[in-house]
Amino acid sequence: xxxxxxxxxGYGAAPVLRGVTLHVAVGERVVLLGRSGAGKSxxxxxxxxxxxxxxxxxxxxxxDHALVPQLSAxxxxxxxxLDDHGAVYNLATLIRPRRADRxxxxxxxxxxxxxxEADRAVETLSGGQKQRVALAxxxxxxxxxxxxxxxxxxxxxxxxxxxxxxxRDAFPTAILALHDVDLALGFATRLIGLKHGQVLLDGAPxxxxxxxxxxYAR
Amino acid sequence: MRxxxxxxxxxxxxxxxxAALCLPFADLQQAGHDPWAALGRMAAGFLRxxxxxxxxxxxxxxxxxxxxxxxxAAGGLAxxxxxxxYRFRVVRWTCIALxxxxxxxxxxMLMQVTGMGVTTGVLAIALPYAGIFAKVLxxxxxxxxxxxxxxxxxRVDPLSRFLWARAPLARPEMVNYALYRLECGLRSSAVLGxxxxxxxxxxxxxxxxxxxxxxxxxxxxxxxxxxxxxxVWMRPRLVWLWLIAAIAMLxxxxxxxxxxxxxxxxxxxxxxPAPLRQGDPAGLWAWLSELTRDAxxxxxxxxMLVAQLxxxxxxxxxxxxxxxxxxxxxxRAGAMLGHLVLVILRxxxxxxxxxxxxxxxxxxxxxxxxxxxxxxxxIIGHLLGRQAAGxxxxxxxxxxxxxxxxxxxxxxxxxxxxxxLYRWEIIxxxxxxxxxxxxxxxxxxxxxxxxxxxxxRAVAILVATGLVTAGIDMLSRKLRARLGAGHLRTRxxxxxxGTAAAAI
Numbered sequence: 024x025x026x027x028x029x030x031x032x033g034y035g036a037a038p039v040l041r042g043v044t045l046h047v048a049v050g051e052r053v054v055l056l057g058r059s060g061a062g063k064s065x066x067x068x069x070x071x072x073x074x075x076x077x078x079x080x081x082x083x084x085x086x087d088h089a090l091v092p093q094l095s096a097x098x099x100x101x102x103x104x105l106d107d108h109g110a111v112y113n114l115a116t117l118i119r120p121r122r123a124d125r126x127x128x129x130x131x132x133x134x135x136x137x138x139x140e141a142d143r144a145v146e147t148l149s150g151g152q153k154q155r156v157a158l159a160x161x162x163x164x165x166x167x168x169x170x171x172x173x174x175x176x177x178x179x180x181x182x183x184x185x186x187x188x189x190x191r192d193a194f195p196t197a198i199l200a201l202h203d204v205d206l207a208l209g210f211a212t213r214l215i216g217l218k219h220g221q222v223l224l225d226g227a228p229x230x231x232x233x234x235x236x237x238x239y240a241r
Numbered sequence: 242m243r244x245x246x247x248x249x250x251x252x253x254x255x256x257x258x259x260a261a262l263c264l265p266f267a268d269l270q271q272a273g274h275d276p277w278a279a280l281g282r283m284a285a286g287f288l289r290x291x292x293x294x295x296x297x298x299x300x301x302x303x304x305x306x307x308x309x310x311x312x313x314a315a316g317g318l319a320x321x322x323x324x325x326x327y328r329f330r331v332v333r334w335t336c337i338a339l340x341x342x343x344x345x346x347x348x349x350m351l352m353q354v355t356g357m358g359v360t361t362g363v364l365a366i367a368l369p370y371a372g373i374f375a376k377v378l379x380x381x382x383x384x385x386x387x388x389x390x391x392x393x394x395x396r397v398d399p400l401s402r403f404l405w406a407r408a409p410l411a412r413p414e415m416v417n418y419a420l421y422r423l424e425c426g427l428r429s430s431a432v433l434g435x436x437x438x439x440x441x442x443x444x445x446x447x448x449x450x451x452x453x454x455x456x457x458x459x460x461x462x463x464x465x466x467x468x469x470x471x472x473v474w475m476r477p478r479l480v481w482l483w484l485i486a487a488i489a490m491l492x493x494x495x496x497x498x499x500x501x502x503x504x505x506x507x508x509x510x511x512x513x514p515a516p517l518r519q520g521d522p523a524g525l526w527a528w529l530s531e532l533t534r535d536a537x538x539x540x541x542x543x544x545m546l547v548a549q550l551x552x553x554x555x556x557x558x559x560x561x562x563x564x565x566x567x568x569x570x571x572x573r574a575g576a577m578l579g580h581l582v583l584v585i586l587r588x589x590x591x592x593x594x595x596x597x598x599x600x601x602x603x604x605x606x607x608x609x610x611x612x613x614x615x616x617x618x619x620i621i622g623h624l625l626g627r628q629a630a631g632x633x634x635x636x637x638x639x640x641x642x643x644x645x646x647x648x649x650x651x652x653x654x655x656x657x658x659x660x661x662l663y664r665w666e667i668i669x670x671x672x673x674x675x676x677x678x679x680x681x682x683x684x685x686x687x688x689x690x691x692x693x694x695x696x697x698r699a700v701a702i703l704v705a706t707g708l709v710t711a712g713i714d715m716l717s718r719k720l721r722a723r724l725g726a727g728h729l730r731t732r733x734x735x736x737x738x739g740t741a742a743a744a745i
Contacts (some may be wrong), residue, residue: 031265063605069430075394079328083392085392087388089386089388089389089391089392090389091389091405091406091409091410092410093409093410093412094405094409094411098405102389102393102405102406104392105393105397105402105405106393106396108243108398108401109399110398110400113398113400113404114400114404116402117404117405133400167635
């Protein structure tokens with residue numbers, strides 16, 4: 024997948040990232056590393072747009088979750104497939120989800136360990152639980168690529184490892200920003216390091232550890 | 242900074258100067274023989290409310306609630322349906338036209354078509370409220386978190402996007418606003434009684450005419466309780482129950498039937514300017530200039546006199562009342578008392594207060610000015626007081642009058658001016674309405690034209706009233722923008738929920 028070609032990314036006159044070229048092969052699991060403000064979110068947004076422009080089905084886990092707090096966890100998950108159906112079908116789902124849809128959504132909620140919370144409004148859930156709802160919504164959506172901006176930042180390490188496995192099994196290709204280097208090394212088939220508005224390293228996860236740590240140095 | 246401050250004081254000085262110029266022209270005569278005796282009788286009635294006429298009172302209360310619930314529900318539903326399309330010019334202008342005509346004026350006009358019945362009462366509330374609801378709900382929807390909708394991408398159909406990712410996010414604030422509107426609806430519904438619908442205003446009027454002050458006091462007491470407790474008895478869960486009860490109650494109301502084809506006659510004959518109707522288009526200019534000379538200009542002059550004086554009075558009251566409810570200024574007991582006074586003054590619609598003052602002082606501009614000044618002053622004072630109570634003060638800040646003068650007044654002065662400007666347009670609209678009570682403002686000439694069945698003149702006066710209020714609204718918005726307070730209402734609403742939207 025040819026995604027970006029010497030693109031300047033960012034808002035307005037001063038781009039956050041300059042001259043980025045990015046190919047991602049189907050089956051790759053790409054992890055973006057870098058300090059906060061290095062441009063990971065900017066790059067992810069551009070990647071998502073490029074994938075959408077190519078007509079691919081993208082599942083997104085945004086950093087701020089973008090959930091509807093007043094709706095239940097189950098309905099937030101069901102939102103993942105609204106564009107597959109027409110307005111009438113979706114209205115019926117909102118009022119009372121069909122058996123099959125509900126079962127499918129519950130399966131996904133089970134994968135992220137939220138079955139008991141399915142019918143609770145998202146605004147009553149904890150930060151970690153909300154993040155898992157956002158992940159479940161992306162899993163329920165499914166698709167060619169998962170684009171995730173810190174999708175596992177608010178869950179405990181053991182759970183993060185397990186959920187990384189769930190993502191690996193559910194999506195052929197994934198592009199994630201992660202701040203936990205160990206989690207990234209266990210998950211990625213390819214690491215991209217960002218610093219000072221540029222791609223500083225790009226390669227397999229056997230990159231020497233001190234090069235990775237240099238990304239976070241001042 | 243300094244320039245802005247000067248202009249705030251300049252605005253205040255300007256309004257004070259205009260009011261001083263208005264004063265010699267205002268008719269402030271007391272026509273009543275002995276206002277204090279009348280006031281004494283009234284006070285005695287309120288202090289010893291007489292619930293003896295329980296059947297009549299109950300019916301009036303139930304019908305007041307029924308008209309309010311049905312009118313607000315219909316207006317709210319129509320507004321909700323229009324809100325997503327508010328950015329289209331047709332919808333926006335329809336809504337502006339709907340809400341620029343006051344409930345009472347709607348009722349007076351509707352009576353010509355639908356008679357003195359349920360339809361008139363419900364529509365008189367529902368039509369203007371639909372326009373207001375559409376505007377405010379569209380603002381609430383626009384302000385809701387856009388991110389869930391962005392997540393959905395571009396392929397989702399608009400209805401699903403609205404129902405899944407927009408409406409739920411806006412719902413809490415919409416419910417809050419609807420409750421506030423119901424409070425307004427209860428006021429409107431009660432006031433509609435004064436022009437003949439079977440609600441509290443009608444009952445109050447008849448008790449007053451029979452000199453039964455105790456029974457009138459009972460009605461007032463029930464009315465205040467009804468409005469103060471609206472968030473207790475109206476629960477979102479119970480909406481359907483209240484709606485069914487309202488419809489059941491309204492179906493009991495009997496009204497004389499209207500002839501067939503009234504609406505058509507009204508639209509194609511009654512409201513067409515007389516010269517056109519008589520096939521004399523050349524006479525239109527003479528008709529209009531005569532109408533302007535004899536009704537619109539004198540009415541407008543009186544309306545503006547009343548409004549400017551009332552605005553200054555409201556400002557004065559608010560200026561002092563803003564710290565009435567701050568315990569650090571007036572003490573705990575003082576603050577409770579302040580709350581009570583402000584709640585009572587806020588609960589009563591201007592129209593009802595003016596009616597009461599009219600009984601005391603007789604017909605002049607005085608009752609209208611007092612009513613508008615007290616009611617609006619209490620609203621501004623309440624809003625400012627809530628902000629004053631929330632001010633972050635240093636630990637060694639003074640208390641009492643020193644706090645009022647050195648902290649509260651200077652810190653809230655910008656808000657004070659902005660809120661007064663905001664109420665300006667509302668005060669003008671209301672002083673036009675008070676003409677129905679017999680004060681020579683625009684409403685008086687309108688009522689007169691309707692009584693003479695010259696509906697073409699009534700419509701022309703109505704349009705003039707709407708244009709004036711729209712003009713003042715624009716002027717006030719410009720002044721507020723110059724003060725840097727253009728977004729006052731939105732901010733207030735978000736911080737304080739429904740009550741702050743009292744500014745609307």
